[in-house]
Amino acid sequence: MPHTPETNSAPEASHYSHPAIVLHWLVAVAMVANVALILSVEHIPEDWIRPAIDTHKSLGITVLGLALLRLLWRIGHRPPPLPSAYPRWETVSAHAVHGLLYVVIFWMPLSGWLHDSAWSEAATHPMQLFGTIGWPRIGLIENLPPSTKEPLHDLFGALHRWGGYVLYGLVFLHIAGALKHQFFDREAVLRRMWFSRR
């Protein structure tokens, strides 16, 4: 089937591979859902708080697995180059935001896991992924004496929270950039990250 450009600019026929697209959207949806879930904790009935936090942990660990798959796929498969029409500052900023998003995609689950492993009640509240399979705490942290664990719990909690703020900023820049190219510059960039018949 001929490739029909949807905009008035030169067609950029390059697309991400299907596994990269699936992993991109799975990670995106899971992270947004996980943030929404944890922010909802202040507004839900008392009885739901513990299950909500447990689900947050399970979804976060799932993101860690997906992020690992994504990174491995990315190492073996170069993404399509950014459209050649981009000025240099936009190419550099897009690469910087993508690189930082990779860091945050790993940082959020890892800092959450570290924070949870330093929790004083970790031993009496074993972690189970979605209430089924047991998931370990990080032994190196969990086995520290309480006097060392307590400040670490606060530190990792703060790093997790600040990671969230960085995530919000990066997601904003990422979406704003994509929308600018799609609708303002009229380059069909969104379909690079969607399925196409090739």
Ligand code: HEM
């Ligand atoms: C997709 C990955 C994750 C994202 C985007 C994420 C995001 C967040 C955010 C935004 C908060 C609220 C921070 C605040 O403002 O106070 C939070 C809290 C928290 N997260 Fe995560 N998180 C992720 C993964 C994890 C994982 C894997 C764990 C543990 C295994 C975890 C454990 C926690 C805990 C215990 C809290 C504090 C909950 C509370 O007591 O209110 N998170 N997370």
